[in-house]
Amino acid sequence: MYFQTKRGYIRMSLLPCPECGNPVSTKAFSCPKCGNPLGSGTKGDSGKRGGITFWGVVGAVIVAILIMAFD
Incomplete structure (x- = not known):
């Protein structure tokens, strides 16, 4: 799916909410329509992850x- 921004069109990965x-x-933590939690987000969890970065x-x-x- 493509969305228009000030710089042009961008492609955004979308998946259907399991509830509604x-x-x-894929970066959302919950569905904006029904509020169903989607886990920690499949992509882009703010770059925070365990281990050595x-x-x-x-x-070091x-x-x-x-x-x-x-x-």
Whole structure:
């Protein structure tokens, strides 16, 4: 499905709500029509996830370089 924005048209992934059948974004946490919770969202949960992230690794490398420089 395509939606018009100020920059043109974008494609948005939509799935039917299991309760009411209303098309709902795959990034939604609940159906806007009936309020049915859809879990944590199938895509784009704000980039928050467990484990080591890219910036965690970058930070660890910087700390290791600083420790070796002043040792």
